[in-house]
Amino acid sequence: MSEFFQANAEVIERRWPALFSRLLSEDSSAIEAELTQGQGATLSINGIQLTSRHDRIHEARIQAESLPVGKPQLHVYGTGLGDLPAVLLERAGLERLYVHILNGALFALVLQLLDQRQWLQDPRVELLYAGDLPDICTPFFALPAEMLLADDFNAKIRDRLVSEVHLSFNNREFDPQSPFILQRLQDCLPVLLGDDDVARLFGTARDREIYVIGTGPTLEGHFQRLAMVYAQAERPLLVCVDTAYRPLREHGIVPDLVVTIDQRISFRHLPFEDSDGIPLVYLPMSDPAVLTAWKGKRYGGYSASPVYAALREQYPRGQLHVGGSVIHPAVDLAVKLGASRITLFGADFAFPMNKTHAGWNDGDLGPGVDQARHWVRDGNGQRVSTQLNFRGYLCVLERYIAAHPQVRFYNSSRAGALIAGTQFNQEFVQ
Structure with a gap:
């Protein structure tokens, strides 16, 4: 010594x-x-x-x-x-x-x-x-x-x-004075004013169990089981993010609500042809062409971002929590609907099975697996590769879960990132 x-x-x-x-x-x-x-x-x-x-x-x-x-x-x-x-x-x-x-x-x-x-x-x-x-x-x-x-x-x-x-760096593309953002908000305003306020949905599913469905690779292992759940007369409410919509439909699963917030989401991600009767929840950074083509009822809202400050003051609407990923407002919507129990699907924040997303090719929705330079622990305690921004999204969700102790949160897989504050849903986790 x-x-x-x-x-x-x-x-x-x-x-x-x-x-x-x-x-x-x-x-x-x-x-x-x-x-x-x-x-x-x-x-x-x-x-x-x-x-x-x-x-x-x-x-x-x-x-x-x-x-x-x-x-x-x-x-x-x-x-x-x-x-x-x-x-x-x-x-x-x-x-x-x-x-x-x-x-x-x-x-x-x-x-x-x-x-x-x-x-x-x-x-x-x-x-x-x-x-x-x-x-x-x-x-x-x-x-x-x-x-x-x-x-x-x-x-x-x-x-x-x-x-x-990295927070300020990550927010650089959301400058409220950006010409693109100002134009997008202006283009989307007529759609927003013609649609219902997302707040009208709040409290409409009190004490329901809700499945929040992301697009992580582990979702692929649940398509068959989710299809069986969907066919049941009494079942949990299905809330999915925009990029999970197409893969779910391809497996015969029609979500009860779809959530979209990203300005880059296009018809490729949200095909409108069979959207009758499916409510769409969105923020006004979404592409107005995609929104107006949607056949189901639409509900618009805001986040707390400075981007929406002027709109929030002039045209009040309900707010959803946003932290970089569409999974955040989807989870927040489930909580505000009144869920007492939420199970997460495809909320992996990582690349298990050497894949980036379920139902999409490597690189379709962002950098490919070969560009992963970081890692998180999965539900088995093992390292699984990921991207830096995915780790940030995971942090935001974990903080959100900690702030809502009245809701029980479950994860449907051990293969994705371990999410602090969740338990494993034994109906789906082997």
Whole structure:
């Protein structure tokens, strides 16, 4: 045991004995680290530098500047080489600094190599594993290197950090002043004003069981069973997203409600020919040609997006929760209909069976499987490949589920992403 580790360990064992026991079980020998020299030096893990190799403290000061001054509590995700916690503790008004470990084995290694007592023994510091909390805390700074190096236990929090950091970038295409958006809203307004308010649907299915059907690959394994359910006289209500509509119809399943929000949805996704009697719920970013061709009743609404701010004020309508994917308003609609129990189908947020979507060819609805560079845990605890945006959509849904404890949420498959807050529906999960 190194001299540094012994000194660091004494502080941690005294202040956080349970956490210290966990650190002792971490396998720091599994971390392949090497010294990287510049004007200074740092550690590199699998080619990823933990900090600047030229001036670690200057880098930490730049990072600290992104956090608001005057806040009594701050959060740092990742321990790095201890530079950012040390710099933040220079703030006289700081009452509590939470340092969230993102890679336990890496932190155990750093404790062997460097003296970390300067910040560890400060009474304002609280040290914890990021994965011990259900969600992220703000205001925070997440160390970039450890966003890449987070271990499996802390991966869920890592995903939420990435989603939060990327939020403004992801929203860039929804500029309320975008000429395309302004024109689309103008074109869609006559349709919206001629259709019913989505709020008229709210509360019309109180205490019903509702199946919310997405287009993830696991849906393919349920077509036959869903067709049998559809044929029953008394059955759950079927709410599907736009891209699931065509595959469902091809298997003899007619949904009770279809939800669409995306400006790119076309007749290819929502063929209108046999849409008689099928209600369509939409937001006014949808293609007005697709909407007007739909033969069933239409219900328009908004989300909380700034894109709809002017319309919301001038022409009030019901709102649906939107978080990047059409699965979010579909689930929110089911809740506002009055569902007491919701089972999710094809809500995979991943590429199980090496497929992207059910009923569509690879690449038809976005990047192909071969472009997946990220992963989530599936219902069996195994890694399954995914896209970065899918992980963000998963975070949004999990937060929504946590905010609606009065509704029981179920998942129909273990092969897709594990969705926190859901149980598995034993009628469908083998």
